Amino acid sequence: MILRLIPVLILVLGSPLGAKEKYNVLFIISDDLTSTVLGCYGNKICKTPNIDRLAAQGTRFTRAYCQATFCGPSRASLMFGYYPYASKATGYTSGRKEIGGDKDSWAQHFKKNGYHSARISKVFHMGVPPDISKGSDGADDPESWDEAYNSKGPETKVPGLAEMLSHNPGGLKKGTGSSQSFNVVEAEGDDLVHSDGKTAQKAVKLIGKYKDMEKPFFLAVGFVRPHVPLVAPKKYFDPYPLSKIVLPPKIPGDQNDIPRNPANKRTTANYEMDLAQQKGVLRAYYATVSYMDTLVGKIISALESTGQRNNTIVIFTSDHGYHLGEHDLWQKVSIHEESAKVPLIICVPGKKPAVCNSLTELIDLYPTISKLCSLKIPGNIQGKDISAMLDDPTVKVRDAVLSSGKGRLLRTEKWAYLDYGKTGELYDMKKDPKQYHNLFNDAEYAKVLSDMKEKLKAKLAEISEHDLVKKR
Ligand SMILES: [Ca+2]
Numbered sequence: 354m355i356l357r358l359i360p361v362l363i364l365v366l367g368s369p370l371g372a373k374e375k376y377n378v379l380f381i382i383s384d385d386l387t388s389t390v391l392g393c394y395g396n397k398i399c400k401t402p403n404i405d406r407l408a409a410q411g412t413r414f415t416r417a418y419c420q421a422t423f424c425g426p427s428r429a430s431l432m433f434g435y436y437p438y439a440s441k442a443t444g445y446t447s448g449r450k451e452i453g454g455d456k457d458s459w460a461q462h463f464k465k466n467g468y469h470s471a472r473i474s475k476v477f478h479m480g481v482p483p484d485i486s487k488g489s490d491g492a493d494d495p496e497s498w499d500e501a502y503n504s505k506g507p508e509t510k511v512p513g514l515a516e517m518l519s520h521n522p523g524g525l526k527k528g529t530g531s532s533q534s535f536n537v538v539e540a541e542g543d544d545l546v547h548s549d550g551k552t553a554q555k556a557v558k559l560i561g562k563y564k565d566m567e568k569p570f571f572l573a574v575g576f577v578r579p580h581v582p583l584v585a586p587k588k589y590f591d592p593y594p595l596s597k598i599v600l601p602p603k604i605p606g607d608q609n610d611i612p613r614n615p616a617n618k619r620t621t622a623n624y625e626m627d628l629a630q631q632k633g634v635l636r637a638y639y640a641t642v643s644y645m646d647t648l649v650g651k652i653i654s655a656l657e658s659t660g661q662r663n664n665t666i667v668i669f670t671s672d673h674g675y676h677l678g679e680h681d682l683w684q685k686v687s688i689h690e691e692s693a694k695v696p697l698i699i700c701v702p703g704k705k706p707a708v709c710n711s712l713t714e715l716i717d718l719y720p721t722i723s724k725l726c727s728l729k730i731p732g733n734i735q736g737k738d739i740s741a742m743l744d745d746p747t748v749k750v751r752d753a754v755l756s757s758g759k760g761r762l763l764r765t766e767k768w769a770y771l772d773y774g775k776t777g778e779l780y781d782m783k784k785d786p787k788q789y790h791n792l793f794n795d796a797e798y799a800k801v802l803s804d805m806k807e808k809l810k811a812k813l814a815e816i817s818e819h820d821l822v823k824k825r
Pocket residue numbers: 384385423424580672673
């Protein structure tokens with residue numbers, strides 16, 4: 354009873370514990386960024402000092418997984434808190450229409466609970482490059498925001514050295530090609546020419562404005578790089594001459610035990626890339642990552658210079674991972690480790706920096722950040738509160754994670770089971786973390802396989818029986 358009276362008393366007496374005393378939330382989401390290129394995740398060539406600094410100040414998760422390995426369903430899932438399998442929000446433009454009007458998105462939940470909610474650029478799905486070139490909303494959810502801004506940019510239509518590195522044998526075609534190819538432009542001009550530069554500039558402006566606002570803010574900032582086209586100011590390419598680029602090891606026969614299916618079709622052979630073109634892709638990807646990293650730094654600096662760093666939770670992640678030649682695979686959709694795992698850093702003021710190896714999912718962000726900001730966690734969302742991991746990185750909340758693309762991934766600490774119906778892949782992640790030896794057809798592992806199949810079946814049943822229509 355006494356505890357119940359405290360909020361009333363605070364209200365009456367006008368205690369200093371006003372709304373502004375709540376943490377602000379700065380949520381930064383990159384697009385198609387794999388953790389393997391970040392310095393803080395072990396990359397020695399690609400330069401990401403700003404993200405590395407953020408990681409050193411917060412908790413860096415080494416086993417965080419997206420719920421879908423391409424933009425639309427992953428973003429709908431993390432923003433609404435439902436597995437794509439359960440909500441049927443599985444398409445590129447999925448979102449509100451599948452989830453229903455009675456559900457609150459993560460941002461909307463904050464908006465309804467005393468926060469000023471804002472979006473800059475791609476948070477829900479946007480087509481890159483088409484929506485970016487037009488400056489249009491894509492599959493945005495307007496109900497989530499008090500204010501929302503798009504960052505129109507020229508993408509490949511910018512002066513500079515342009516080339517098309519995939520689907521271009523011998524490099525005979527000049528300029529750039531179709532939108533999902535590896536189009537590269539070493540662009541003339543500065544950071545502000547491009548969409549992401551404008552996104553960071555707008556974020557800095559809003560953070561300055563919010564300093565004097567009565568309410569706390571929930572600011573979601575979406576960068577579109579390193580999604581293709583691989584366009585960045587030329588200076589970001591300079592630290593990465595081709596001679597410095599090292600491709601992932603090519604293991605003889607590596608592809609032979611990977612089922613040929615839509616999940617695994619983005620191969621070096623299908624992309625018709627020679628070795629120099631493959632290295633060129635890594636070089637350009639690194640350049641766009643370094644560009645994006647610089648912009649992350651600008652936004653964090655704005656928090657610091659306006660005195661808001663100490664009362665703002667900062668989250669950095671990506672919508673899914675990406676292949677850069679591992680198993681001779683490229684880009685996304687695959688449910689292998691590089692594509693399903695995401696970088697995730699959560700930085701809560703006053704908490705000790707840590708590295709957390711426990712399994713987590715992107716849908717855990719919604720309940721976790723709600724908890725950290727003392728908001729009620731909606732009863733029927735499917736993520737789990739992992740805030741205890743931020744106090745003790747050895748805490749485990751999940752014994753398995755689920756992801757999907759053109760197939761389903763169930764990942765425990767020891768096993769990764771990639772299910773495509775009749776075919777599949779099974780890896781011992783302790784002995785074979787790079788997933789070179791598929792044990793799916795190995796009789797010695799028949800029991801493990803049947804256990805993983807059962808676990809997956811049980812998990813899918815559990816989440817699809819979840820009461821998606823229950824009112825909050
Ligand atoms: Ca994406």
